[in-house]
Each structure stands twice: as C-alpha cells, then as structure tokens.
Amino acid sequence: MSKFLSNLYSSLEAYTPGEQPKDKAYIKLNTNESPFPPSPEVVKAINDDVINDLNLYPDPEVSMLRTAIAERFGVNKENIFVGNGSDDVIAFSVMAFCGRGGRLACPDITYGFYPVYAQLFGVELTEVPLKEDFTVSIDHYKNFECPVIIANPNAPTGLMLSLTEVEALINQNLDRLVIMDEAYMDFGKASAAELTKKYSNLIVIQTFSKSRSLAGLRVGFAVANEEIIRDLETMRFSFNPYNINSLTLRAASAAIKDKAYYDDCIDKIIENREETKITLKEMGFKVLDSKSNFIFASHPDLSAKNLYEELKNRGILVRYFGKERIKDFVRITVGSKEQMQKVTEEIKNILKG
Amino acid sequence: MSKFLSNLYSSLEAYTPGEQPKDKAYIKLNTNESPFPPSPEVVKAINDDVINDLNLYPDPEVSMLRTAIAERFGVNKENIFVGNGSDDVIAFSVMAFCGRGGRLACPDITYGFYPVYAQLFGVELTEVPLKEDFTVSIDHYKNFECPVIIANPNAPTGLMLSLTEVEALINQNLDRLVIMDEAYMDFGKASAAELTKKYSNLIVIQTFSKSRSLAGLRVGFAVANEEIIRDLETMRFSFNPYNINSLTLRAASAAIKDKAYYDDCIDKIIENREETKITLKEMGFKVLDSKSNFIFASHPDLSAKNLYEELKNRGILVRYFGKERIKDFVRITVGSKEQMQKVTEEIKNILKG
Numbered sequence: 283m284s285k286f287l288s289n290l291y292s293s294l295e296a297y298t299p300g301e302q303p304k305d306k307a308y309i310k311l312n313t314n315e316s317p318f319p320p321s322p323e324v325v326k327a328i329n330d331d332v333i334n335d336l337n338l339y340p341d342p343e344v345s346m347l348r349t350a351i352a353e354r355f356g357v358n359k360e361n362i363f364v365g366n367g368s369d370d371v372i373a374f375s376v377m378a379f380c381g382r383g384g385r386l387a388c389p390d391i392t393y394g395f396y397p398v399y400a401q402l403f404g405v406e407l408t409e410v411p412l413k414e415d416f417t418v419s420i421d422h423y424k425n426f427e428c429p430v431i432i433a434n435p436n437a438p439t440g441l442m443l444s445l446t447e448v449e450a451l452i453n454q455n456l457d458r459l460v461i462m463d464e465a466y467m468d469f470g471k472a473s474a475a476e477l478t479k480k481y482s483n484l485i486v487i488q489t490f491s492k493s494r495s496l497a498g499l500r501v502g503f504a505v506a507n508e509e510i511i512r513d514l515e516t517m518r519f520s521f522n523p524y525n526i527n528s529l530t531l532r533a534a535s536a537a538i539k540d541k542a543y544y545d546d547c548i549d550k551i552i553e554n555r556e557e558t559k560i561t562l563k564e565m566g567f568k569v570l571d572s573k574s575n576f577i578f579a580s581h582p583d584l585s586a587k588n589l590y591e592e593l594k595n596r597g598i599l600v601r602y603f604g605k606e607r608i609k610d611f612v613r614i615t616v617g618s619k620e621q622m623q624k625v626t627e628e629i630k631n632i633l634k635g
Numbered sequence: 636m637s638k639f640l641s642n643l644y645s646s647l648e649a650y651t652p653g654e655q656p657k658d659k660a661y662i663k664l665n666t667n668e669s670p671f672p673p674s675p676e677v678v679k680a681i682n683d684d685v686i687n688d689l690n691l692y693p694d695p696e697v698s699m700l701r702t703a704i705a706e707r708f709g710v711n712k713e714n715i716f717v718g719n720g721s722d723d724v725i726a727f728s729v730m731a732f733c734g735r736g737g738r739l740a741c742p743d744i745t746y747g748f749y750p751v752y753a754q755l756f757g758v759e760l761t762e763v764p765l766k767e768d769f770t771v772s773i774d775h776y777k778n779f780e781c782p783v784i785i786a787n788p789n790a791p792t793g794l795m796l797s798l799t800e801v802e803a804l805i806n807q808n809l810d811r812l813v814i815m816d817e818a819y820m821d822f823g824k825a826s827a828a829e830l831t832k833k834y835s836n837l838i839v840i841q842t843f844s845k846s847r848s849l850a851g852l853r854v855g856f857a858v859a860n861e862e863i864i865r866d867l868e869t870m871r872f873s874f875n876p877y878n879i880n881s882l883t884l885r886a887a888s889a890a891i892k893d894k895a896y897y898d899d900c901i902d903k904i905i906e907n908r909e910e911t912k913i914t915l916k917e918m919g920f921k922v923l924d925s926k927s928n929f930i931f932a933s934h935p936d937l938s939a940k941n942l943y944e945e946l947k948n949r950g951i952l953v954r955y956f957g958k959e960r961i962k963d964f965v966r967i968t969v970g971s972k973e974q975m976q977k978v979t980e981e982i983k984n985i986l987k988g
Contacts, residue, residue, distance in 0.1 A: 283862070283865070283866055284835070284860075284863050284865070284866050285810070286731075286782070286812045286836070286863065287732065287869075288733065288734030288737055289734075290734040290736075291731065291734070291870070294869060294873055296868075296869050296873045296876075297873060297876055298872075299695045299872075299876050299877070300692075302692070302694065302695075313692055315690050315691050315692060317690070319688070319689070319690055320686070320687070320689050320690060324686060325683055325686050328681060328882070330678055333673070333677060333886075334672040334673070334678065335672070336672070336673050336848065336850070336851035336886075337669045337670070337672055337673060337848040337849070337850060337851065338663070338668050338850055338851055339652070339655070339666055339844070340851050341655065342652045342655075366719055366875060366878055366880075367875060367877055369875045369877065370874075370875050370878070373874050373875060378640055378641060379641060380641065381641030381643040381644070382735050382757070383643075384641055401873070402873040402874060404735070457638070482637070483639070491692070496689050496690070497689070497690060497692040497877075498688060498689035498690065498691055498693050498880060498881035499689050499880050499882070500693070500877055500878070500879075507637075512636070512637070513636055513639070513640045513644075516636070516644065516647060516649050517755075519649030519650055519651075520647055520650060520754070520755040521722075521726050522722045522723045523649075523650060523652050523722070524652070524720055524722065524850075525723070525853070527719075527852050527853040527880070527883060528852070529681070529852070529883075530882075
C-alpha cells in the first residue's frame with residue numbers, strides 16, 4: 283500500500299473473483315455463469331441508434347429498467363433499486379444500513395464478499411455457524427438485533443431456506459433488517475420478493491448475472507418498501523448517480539420482459555443439475571441438495587484440491603475454496619448438457635486413474 | 636429516511652444531477668455533453684458476438700482498456716485505474732485516501748460532488764475560496780497537509796491552472812496527495828498526466844463523458860504511480876470488482892484508439908467556444924476565459940435565474956446554480972455550431988424583450 287492510503291484499510295483484504303486463466307480455452311464451470319446466451323431481445327435492444335446516442339448521459343433515475351423490473355414483481359418503480367451488479371447493491375446496503383461502527387450477521391459459510399464489505403465499511407461481522415449438515419438454522423439469528431444477510435439459496439452450498447422459514451426469520455424482530463441475497467433464487471423458485479409488500483424490514487436482492495445470462499452486463503437490483511429504496515437511492519446519488527449505463531439500461535429492460543426465453547433456460551439448467559447430482563452420487567460423491575445453478579460435492583476417496591487441479595489440467599475449471607469446513611468440497615457450475623457430460627466423464631477418469 | 640439507515644447519513648444531501656426534463660425536446664446545453672456521436676469504431680466494437688457473450692463475466696482486471704489508455708499516455712497498464720465514470724474514480728479516491736475522520740481541501744466554487752463525497756465518507760472538507768476573479772491560487776494550499784482535489788479546468792468557471800502552477804502545487808509538499816480532476820482537460824490541453832511519471836503524490840483523473848462523447852457509457856480513469864493504483868484496485872476489488880461491463884470495456888478501448896476522430900471533435904468545440912465567447916461579450920456579457928467545453932457568463936442587465944428560465948421556455952437548457960458568489964452566472968455547454976447560433980440568437984431576443 284502507498285503511504286497515502288487511509289489507515290482504515292491497512293488490513294483490508296479484497297475479494298478474489300473466480301480465476302479466469304487465458305492460457306487455453308477452458309470449460310468454465312467456476313463462476314456460476316449461464317451456459318446460454320442472453321435473450322435475442324437483448325441483441326435487438328443494443329442497436330446503432332442507441333450506441334450513437336452515447337454522447338448523452340443515461341437517465342440517473344434508471345426509470346425504464348426499474349419500471350420493467352417492478353412489473354415483473356408486481357410492485358411499483360419506487361420499490362426497486364438498481365445497481366451495477368448485485369455486488370453494488372449489497373455494497374450500498376451494508377454501507378447504508380450498517381455503516382462504520384455498525385454490525386452485521388451472516389452464516390460462516392456463505393458468499394465470500396460479505397466479510398470483505400464488513401472490513402471495507404468498518405462493520406463488525408458475526409459469522410453464525412451453519413448446522414453440521416450445512417443448512418442455515420434461523421433459530422441462531424433470533425437474538426441478533428443488527429442487520430442479517432443470508433444468501434438464499436446459499437453459496438457455495440446451494441441449500442435453500444423455505445419461504446416459511448424466511449418469513450419466520452423476518453418475524454423474529456420487525457425492527458431488525460433482513461437482507462435476502464437471492465442471486466440464485468430463479469433456480470430455487472421460492473423468492474421472498476412478494477414478502478416485501480408485507481414487511482418493511484426486508485430487502486430482497488437479485489441479479490441478472492446468473493439466470494438471466496447477463497453477467498457481462500452488470501445488473502443487480504433490490505426489491506423493498508419505498509423508504510428503504512429511498513435510502514439506497516440517497517447512497518447511490520451520493521456515490522455515483524449514473525452507475526447504470528445507457529446500453530445496460532436498455533438491454534436489461536429487454537431481458538426482463540422476455541420471461542419465456544429465460545424460463546426455458548432455467549428449466550434446462552435445473553434438469554441438468556438434477557441429472558448431474560444423480561451421476562455424481564452414483565460415483566460415490568456426497569452431493570448437497572442444491573437449489574441453485576451449481577453443485578457442491580465431495581468424494582471420500584479424492585481430495586477436493588486434487589480434483590480441482592486434475593480437472594483444470596483437463597481444461598475444466600471448477601471452484602475450490604480450501605476453507606475450513608468445506609475443504610473437501612468442490613463447487614461445479616451447472617452448464618449445458620454437453621458440458622455436464624464432459625465434466626462427469628473426466629471425473630470418472632480421474633477416479634479410475 | 637427509514638429507521639434502518641445508519642445515523643452516519645442522517646444529514647447526507649445527495650448530489651443533484653443536471654435536470655433532464657421529458658416534457659419536450661430541448662437543446663441540451665446543461666450537462667456538458669459532447670454534441671457529436673461517439674467514434675464509428677465504438678459502433679463496430681459492440682457487435683452481436685460481443686452481446687451474445689454477455690453470459691460471461693467481464694475481465695475484472697479491465698486489462699484491454701487499461702492497456703489502451705496506458706498506451707495513449709505513454710505509461711504502463713499498472714499506472715491506470717478504470718471506474719464506472721470519473722465520479723466512481725473520485726469516490727474511490729476520497730474513500731481510500733481520506734476515509735472517515737480524514738480531511739480534504741478543494742476550492743469553494745468547484746464540482747458540486749466533492750462536498751457530497753466528504754459527507755458520504757465522513758471526511759472533513761475545507762473549502763478554500765477562489766480569488767475574486769474566480770481563479771485558483773495555489774498559494775492558498777501550501778499549508779494543507781491533507782489531500783487536495785482541484786478540478787482543472789475548474790467547473791463551473793472553466794478557468795485553468797497552467798502546468799507550471801500544477802507542478803508547483805505538487806511540489807509544495809511531496810508527502811501530500813494532489814488529485815487533479817481533469818474531466819475537461821482535453822479542451823484545455825495542459826494535462827498533468829505526464830507528471831505522474833515524476834511525482835508519486837499525484838493522481839490525474841479523466842473521463843470519457845465529455846471530449847470522448849461517451850457520457851452514456853460511464854468510463855473514467857486515473858493515471859498515477861503503481862502504488863496509488865494498487866490502493867485504488869484494493870478498494871475496487873473490495874466494493875465491486877466487475878464495475879466495468881464487457882460492452883463498456885470494448886467500446887471504450889475502441890474509442891481511445893481513435894485519436895483522429897476525437898481530436899477533430901475537440902477542435903470544433905474549441906472553435907465554437909471561442910466564437911461564442913466573442914458573441915456573448917459583444918452582447919455585454921462578462922465571460923470567463925473558459926478552457927473547457929462550457930462557458931460561464933453573466934450579464935449586468937439580466938438576472939441569471941431569469942436568463943435560465945427564459946431559455947428553458949424557449950426550449951434551451953443551460954445550468955443555473957443559484958449559489959453565493961456565482962448566482963449572477965449561467966453555465967452554457969458548448970454544443971454544435973447550430974446549437975450555439977440558436978442559443979446566442981435567443982439570448983439576443985431575451986435581451987431585447
């Protein structure tokens with residue numbers, strides 16, 4: 283670090299994104315991207331006229347996109363906040379609702395960015411252990427008065443709280459904020475978004491990066507009551523009011539309207555996930571019951587680190603975390619049928635060899 | 636605000652972007668956009684293949700674009716930081732190098748976002764008065780040990796410090812960070828970017844929103860020594876590592892390489908600026924010697940507020956700030972020759988009427 287960096291960040295450890303090696307063409311099953319291209323409506327939305335108008339600033343209110351998302355969820359534009367990816371939305375949420383000196387609780391095994399946000403914003407984080415079977419126990423949260431953030435389905439386990447459990451969590455304390463990070467919820471089909479109409483202490487965050495095949499476009503959003511959204515807008519207008527560019531605005535608006543296309547993609551991924559789970563179990567893997575677009579699995583006879591490395595040697599990238607409690611597991615993104623055949627075939631070869 | 640918002644932000648007043656009324660088609664001379672479309676290379680860069688690959692995450696290292704910008708400035712990729720607009724870059728800089736409890740100094744009349752960042756990040760801001768003639772006196776900064784941020788050319792005055800003055804400012808204290816916000820520097824042609832090779836206490840920030848006709852794309856960047864850039868990267872990777880989307884990455888890389896196209900646009904804007912200055916002076920305006928793509932002017936017989944309102948009634952948007960010291964001025968973006976003819980003609984009519 284330079285001598286100019288504030289002491290606040292002297293021990294800050296940044297997030298490490300999934301690797302993107304360029305030495306050869308890999309089958310990428312390490313960052314939970316969709317194997318399908320975005321809706322054809324996205325290509326139509328980014329036409330030459332739109333590009334030639336890029337000399338003008340985008341709409342800082344992000345009205346077109348907020349309206350399109352609101353229609354999908356049966357809420358108003360004023361209930362929707364849009365960020366430059368859901369990381370942006372989570373960052374603003376932690377900054378706004380915890381703040382330096384504040385507190386936050388989350389599971390010990392979850393999305394690795396939460397502890398980074400806590401460090402960045404000077405928030406005291408309590409990491410609440412998952413149960414032995416890697417499920418979240420909502421009972422563990424009932425005494426927390428600080429905001430709680432839960433990835434649901436959780437990453438990297440893929441395990442999901444039911445909507446009933448989520449509602450019970452919200453009801454534990456209506457003066458406490460619950461942030462549900464539903465990045466993978468389109469594959470679990472039990473979103474709490476509807477509950478934002480009933481509860482003012484709930485933020486539901488989703489993304490266009492997974493089920494909507496737009497990781498490269500950077501769009502995430504929050505659904506919540508108007509007051510919460512106004513707070514997030516105050517933060518956004520104090521940091522970067524033009525955070526959504528004009529191409530993103532149009533492309534994402536077109537995407538969210540093409541429900542039929544994405545429903546079909548989601549169904550295919552769920553089908554591939556369930557087939558792959560069976561295949562891996564047949565090979566002796568312990569496979570968690572993922573409701574997301576990835577599978578978290580461990581094998582009694584194969585170190586996860588070796589499996590990761592062997593697959594990488596064979597041109598397939600999966601994710602290995604090497605963290606306590608989950609060091610025996612690899613996380614495999616659910617790709618296309620062909621990709622899943624290839625990865626399971628190579629795993630078979632590795633097990634033989 | 637909701638009951639969940641951290642008390643840190645109870646008095647936070649967000650930035651107010653230039654108005655974008657939708658009631659009719661205005662000639663927009665209020666947000667310093669370029670009147671020219673982006674380079675034709677930008678249209679070519681955003682092709683269907685690139686759009687169809689949006690299911691994949693963008694390169695979090697932003698390598699292609701950092702390399703292209705570095706080549707333009709004769710520095711290395713490691714000397715370039717890219718943000719989602721220069722606001723993003725300034726936000727990360729204030730957050731990193733001041734931080735909550737830190738301090739920052741800037742002119743009293745300058746880009747209105749600096750005080751917002753100070754509030755957002757809990758930084759104590761000292762607003763140093765411009766001289767009576769609205770120029771920055773570098774002597775006023777010599778006793779400040781905290782980071783200093785100067786827009787050069789300054790906004791909304793358009794007045795510019797010479798490169799000699801900037802170097803003297805840097806040399807006042809090599810242990811103090813100087814942030815030069817050069818959003819408008821392509822119209823002033825005296826960038827301090829070259830000085831980043833010599834001084835490790837300098838950050839130069841530029842944008843694609845003005846001279847490069849890409850306000851709608853959101854790209855800004857910093858040039859500085861490697862240590863400073865690494866610090867900014869630590870912040871970015873702790874907040875939003877994928878802040879630059881795949882379309883932006885390619886489009887901006889194509890743009891920065893098309894120097895000939897943009898040099899031509901810049902020359903035309905400078906020509907229009909100088910012609911408009913003369914015309915306004917002939918009408919009795921006091922016109923500051925702007926080196927940017929806007930003109931800051933006041934008239935002895937016409938209130939600036941009235942002028943702004945009369946022009947808006949006639950379908951032309953300019954910016955009126957209504958702030959002490961500059962309440963007699965309007966800021967007029969330099970647009971195309973036709974736009975400048977139209978605005979000066981309407982001002983003549985208003986003066987007559």
